[in-house]
Amino acid sequence: GYSEPGAGSDLAAIQTKAEDKGDHWIVNGQKIWTSYADKADWIFCLVRTDPEAPKHLGISFVLFDMATPGVTTRPITLISGKSPFCETFFDDVRVEKANLVGTLNRGWDVAKHLLAHERTMIGAMGDAGGGRPLSAVASDALGLDDAGRLDEPMLRARIAELEIDQAAFRLAMERTGDLHKARQAHPALASMLKYYGSELNKRRHELLMAAGGIDALEWEGERSHDGAAARDWLRTKANSIEGGTSEIQLNIIAKHLLQLPGA
Numbered sequence: 001g002y003s004e005p006g007a008g009s010d011l012a013a014i015q016t017k018a019e020d021k022g023d024h025w026i027v028n029g030q031k032i033w034t035s036y037a038d039k040a041d042w043i044f045c046l047v048r049t050d051p052e053a054p055k056h057l058g059i060s061f062v063l064f065d066m067a068t069p070g071v072t073t074r075p076i077t078l079i080s081g082k083s084p085f086c087e088t089f090f091d092d093v094r095v096e097k098a099n100l101v102g103t104l105n106r107g108w109d110v111a112k113h114l115l116a117h118e119r120t121m122i123g124a125m126g127d128a129g130g131g132r133p134l135s136a137v138a139s140d141a142l143g144l145d146d147a148g149r150l151d152e153p154m155l156r157a158r159i160a161e162l163e164i165d166q167a168a169f170r171l172a173m174e175r176t177g178d179l180h181k182a183r184q185a186h187p188a189l190a191s192m193l194k195y196y197g198s199e200l201n202k203r204r205h206e207l208l209m210a211a212g213g214i215d216a217l218e219w220e221g222e223r224s225h226d227g228a229a230a231r232d233w234l235r236t237k238a239n240s241i242e243g244g245t246s247e248i249q250l251n252i253i254a255k256h257l258l259q260l261p262g263a
Helices: 107-126 134-142 155-179 191-216 228-240 247-258
Strands: 017-020 025-033 042-048 057-065 069-075 086-096
Touching: 017 042, 017 155, 025 042, 025 057, 025 069, 042 086, 042 107, 042 247, 057 086, 069 107, 107 155, 134 155, 134 191, 155 191, 191 228
Parallel strands: none
Antiparallel strands: 017 025, 025 086, 042 057, 069 086
């Protein structure tokens, strides 16, 4: 329960409000891009509890049951044909004060920590170390030359470049994990991992499509598992949007890691 139609990149501009009713709040508003809201039992939600406070300081973090009267969801069909996200509407939803997480009007502090975890998780998609090597997938589709190499030199070079970058990213993930264990990790490292991991995952699927040729464009049918390659490729386009756009991540990196003037 984060993004709203008018509060995406500028998340602190949320307008969903929680009106104080003594032992509970009445919540009204709308969220968008809520992951699996139509299947979830509970939701965590950013709501505005002090409309007079500066926008980052008037927000609270609450939990409530999705079966509460007044909560409705509407799945959003993506370009891939799947619907993992929803519009979520709140009409006079009762939320108990006991369901407040953290401090009243300081929900932004909780949200920032959760976003860091989400961004690291999304970035981890860039490490495909557990899957089948892309070079092997391409070799099956395009064959090998007399020297036993992928019989497509330009694609072979792009795959080699990607696999080198993935190896470097894997080491960066490990280093960040070690810094976290030592309590020395900068909070903005999550933005770095999210940005680069998202771009790596998009590049990998672009190469999978290139290696598959015209067969990879198949949208339906048992042979292609109902167009799994094409649908997964289209889904990766959202990696650079969800959890904070790539542009927002670059701004955070410039300001907090590189400390560039004017950032």
